[in-house]
Amino acid sequence: MTKxxxxxxKKPGIPKGTRDFSxxxxxxxxxxxxxxxxxxxxxxxxxxxxxTFENSETLMGKYGEEGDRLIFKxxxxxxxxxxxxxxxxxxxxxxKLTTQISEKALRYDLTVPFARYVVMxxxxxxxxxxxxxxxxxxxxxxxxxxxxxxxYQCDADVVGSNSLWQEVELVQLYDSVxxxxxxxxxxxxxxxRKILSGIAxxxxxxxxxIDFTVALDKLDKIGEDGVKxxxxxxxxxxxxxxxxxxxxxxxxxxxxxIEKLALLLSSSQEGMKGVEELQFICENVTEIGLQSANLExxxxxxxxxxxxxxxxxxxxxxxxxxxxxxxxxxRYDDLTGIFGLKNMSGVGISFGLDRIALVIEELNLFPExxxxxxxxxxxxxxxxxxxxxxxxxxxxxxxGVKVEMYPDKAKIGKQFQHADKRGIQFAVLVGExxxxxxxxxxxxxxxxxxxxxxxxxxxxKLN
Amino acid sequence: MTKxxxxxxKKPGIPKGTRDFSxxxxxxxxxxxxxxxxxxxxxxxxxxxxxTFENSETLMGKYGEEGDRLIFKxxxxxxxxxxxxxxxxxxxxxxKLTTQISEKALRYDLTVPFARYVVMxxxxxxxxxxxxxxxxxxxxxxxxxxxxxxxYQCDADVVGSNSLWQEVELVQLYDSVxxxxxxxxxxxxxxxRKILSGIAxxxxxxxxxIDFTVALDKLDKIGEDGVKxxxxxxxxxxxxxxxxxxxxxxxxxxxxxIEKLALLLSSSQEGMKGVEELQFICENVTEIGLQSANLExxxxxxxxxxxxxxxxxxxxxxxxxxxxxxxxxxRYDDLTGIFGLKNMSGVGISFGLDRIALVIEELNLFPExxxxxxxxxxxxxxxxxxxxxxxxxxxxxxxGVKVEMYPDKAKIGKQFQHADKRGIQFAVLVGExxxxxxxxxxxxxxxxxxxxxxxxxxxxKLN
Numbered sequence: 001m002t003k004x005x006x007x008x009x010k011k012p013g014i015p016k017g018t019r020d021f022s023x024x025x026x027x028x029x030x031x032x033x034x035x036x037x038x039x040x041x042x043x044x045x046x047x048x049x050x051x052t053f054e055n056s057e058t059l060m061g062k063y064g065e066e067g068d069r070l071i072f073k074x075x076x077x078x079x080x081x082x083x084x085x086x087x088x089x090x091x092x093x094x095x096k097l098t099t100q101i102s103e104k105a106l107r108y109d110l111t112v113p114f115a116r117y118v119v120m121x122x123x124x125x126x127x128x129x130x131x132x133x134x135x136x137x138x139x140x141x142x143x144x145x146x147x148x149x150x151x152y153q154c155d156a157d158v159v160g161s162n163s164l165w166q167e168v169e170l171v172q173l174y175d176s177v178x179x180x181x182x183x184x185x186x187x188x189x190x191x192x193r194k195i196l197s198g199i200a201x202x203x204x205x206x207x208x209x210i211d212f213t214v215a216l217d218k219l220d221k222i223g224e225d226g227v228k229x230x231x232x233x234x235x236x237x238x239x240x241x242x243x244x245x246x247x248x249x250x251x252x253x254x255x256x257x258i259e260k261l262a263l264l265l266s267s268s269q270e271g272m273k274g275v276e277e278l279q280f281i282c283e284n285v286t287e288i289g290l291q292s293a294n295l296e297x298x299x300x301x302x303x304x305x306x307x308x309x310x311x312x313x314x315x316x317x318x319x320x321x322x323x324x325x326x327x328x329x330x331r332y333d334d335l336t337g338i339f340g341l342k343n344m345s346g347v348g349i350s351f352g353l354d355r356i357a358l359v360i361e362e363l364n365l366f367p368e369x370x371x372x373x374x375x376x377x378x379x380x381x382x383x384x385x386x387x388x389x390x391x392x393x394x395x396x397x398x399x400g401v402k403v404e405m406y407p408d409k410a411k412i413g414k415q416f417q418h419a420d421k422r423g424i425q426f427a428v429l430v431g432e433x434x435x436x437x438x439x440x441x442x443x444x445x446x447x448x449x450x451x452x453x454x455x456x457x458x459x460x461k462l463n
Numbered sequence: 464m465t466k467x468x469x470x471x472x473k474k475p476g477i478p479k480g481t482r483d484f485s486x487x488x489x490x491x492x493x494x495x496x497x498x499x500x501x502x503x504x505x506x507x508x509x510x511x512x513x514x515t516f517e518n519s520e521t522l523m524g525k526y527g528e529e530g531d532r533l534i535f536k537x538x539x540x541x542x543x544x545x546x547x548x549x550x551x552x553x554x555x556x557x558x559k560l561t562t563q564i565s566e567k568a569l570r571y572d573l574t575v576p577f578a579r580y581v582v583m584x585x586x587x588x589x590x591x592x593x594x595x596x597x598x599x600x601x602x603x604x605x606x607x608x609x610x611x612x613x614x615y616q617c618d619a620d621v622v623g624s625n626s627l628w629q630e631v632e633l634v635q636l637y638d639s640v641x642x643x644x645x646x647x648x649x650x651x652x653x654x655x656r657k658i659l660s661g662i663a664x665x666x667x668x669x670x671x672x673i674d675f676t677v678a679l680d681k682l683d684k685i686g687e688d689g690v691k692x693x694x695x696x697x698x699x700x701x702x703x704x705x706x707x708x709x710x711x712x713x714x715x716x717x718x719x720x721i722e723k724l725a726l727l728l729s730s731s732q733e734g735m736k737g738v739e740e741l742q743f744i745c746e747n748v749t750e751i752g753l754q755s756a757n758l759e760x761x762x763x764x765x766x767x768x769x770x771x772x773x774x775x776x777x778x779x780x781x782x783x784x785x786x787x788x789x790x791x792x793x794r795y796d797d798l799t800g801i802f803g804l805k806n807m808s809g810v811g812i813s814f815g816l817d818r819i820a821l822v823i824e825e826l827n828l829f830p831e832x833x834x835x836x837x838x839x840x841x842x843x844x845x846x847x848x849x850x851x852x853x854x855x856x857x858x859x860x861x862x863g864v865k866v867e868m869y870p871d872k873a874k875i876g877k878q879f880q881h882a883d884k885r886g887i888q889f890a891v892l893v894g895e896x897x898x899x900x901x902x903x904x905x906x907x908x909x910x911x912x913x914x915x916x917x918x919x920x921x922x923x924k925l926n
Contacts, residue, residue: 015518026509055476074535092547
């Protein structure tokens, strides 16, 4: 037992919040990536990639105080303390020392690096610029179920176009990806920052807007009275609440909802602009038609409130799957202002890879072929047989067939077992007899069926 | 000028040694990745992925003192100084402080994380395990032309098999990848650590082995006398040199070279084992045949001398292209020993993505289709025309055609210019007339040809 314990403690680990991905996991994730990617390209988006780490000043201050804390910083190389401030060291002032011993930090999202990219390369870029980016990001968050310190983001954004057709296309893009993934019945929720501003204007309480939407979002759970009580508790006046009474019975088709909003927000110029935008997007999406997703107008949707300036999107998994949002996005009117390039409107959406993978797993929607390993394994009966086998293996590969040969002349049972454990469908046997007759004996490891084939027939069978 | 300077200084940058990749660059790199990947899979390798950062103890001490210095360390989160040693701080002892304020570090290569992976997951893995891994690595090297601080490695390794068929297949794998990339005439150099040990034994100077091979490698440039002088200068005795006289006229076919080595190393048991291994690999590779690469036995090849224990590989670009090696690898008998799992032999090869991309660029071998953008751009003549166009765009995308619509009702000249600058081949015009006749006017932007097509014919034309 002591020996065992010793061995256990020597075993290496990985940092918390990170993951190893096994062949099956990589294959499943690549399946999702490839569908997202091919749809991005069908919709005219082009790939860019940015470095894993950025200069700290590019990232710091862009995600709020909490964000700054969650950014992974890279220690400067070499004698990094030589120029450090003695006082900071003596006081063990971690915060102040950081900027002196660390100049680089890991990417925290893909939006800020994209903004930085657009500003740096503005003279090479032909606007409007539709870019996609599929890369990992890192956050020093407390890891928990479904939340990791390293995870992928899959973003598609357009920069340099105010056209609402972008929003129409982004809704279609969500529909297209989820349809191709077999994930039917997702709900694409849409709202508009200007609608929210309009509501705030009408109730005369801009500072209470988040409290208001959070409470309103509970309508299904706690009922109209419950919601109103919560609003009152949060300091929203009864008068204000009565002004937006229609929101408590906010049902009907999208166009009926838009009509209600137009009445409700008629006194707010910004609110009415939001109504107009929503109308354009929803009308066109509805008329052109979605393949499998449902579009829903959700006035409680307020993600990234301080960030978005127009449309806000969020995607919910099909009903019955308990999972937070599997995608989100929106329009932000001043994407690149933080880096000195003004008046660049951006609009984009993001796909949550980890959650999408969990949903597809739960609904058993991964095609069997995704995790396909080699099509056949040639058994090894010794060097001269192996040489004959390897010639066939080589030709098969040149014809695009995934095959392999067991590398050692091990016991045949062991070789069969290896093929079986690897999930390989066929074993090919080449012994003296086969070499003499220029044949290959192929055995289906599932059915046990066995036949003797020429090389040409073998190729046909495996191709 | 002052204003300009001010603007310039505000412009964001990226850390030295890192790169942004534009759409064309990403597409070109993805083209290479996808050929490497599909060949890895044809040869039975399966993908794994490991985290970007590892626990420091996993990486430190594995790459020598220089390596330790070049590893990027991540600063601990939070109040990282609270438990730091006061003396280290007072003395500004960067080296000693590092382990107290940093527990994680960026991946330096893919081999050590792979060894860690094998040990951690040994109970789930079915051996022999053929894995491939295509991920970036980071080194705090001084950046220079063609050397970056962030770059991709593409590795294929087999662990848990002593069979020399692995080496045969790895040579074939190189050949297969470079052939498919159109890179014909690469030279796959092969040597064996045991041959080098044998030479050291024969000349009685193990400690001078590197000096010996470095000098011998200059034979073409400085001639036999030059090489011998350099060896003498390095302290290799004339007697020792005369013992390996055949190496100074080391020409002929591979089998002739192997015969010479067998004579030369007959007194060294290890050397003769190396001869036997080389013979097996080269004979089988030659008999089965390579598609476009040349196999060359190079006794001066000594890369990673302290690391490899058997075969050593290196690939040179086709003649006439000035470029260092574009790939390398070999066998290392104790891959996982560093993490406590003994007797796991590994053998693998690596592809140098950046250099391969440079070679393919220089030889103009990227297919035109690699950087293909959308097939057609629909012009925008206003909202009602755009809606009609978007219906066709949507259907075309559902049929897998990459198309887009210009988002705004801009001047037509501007729209054409955008399509042109983006390298889009066709423009599709939809005005009142087209809507009335249910037609689409398609214009070839290269030839200027224009025709009026039904949706079905449009689909045929673009598909």
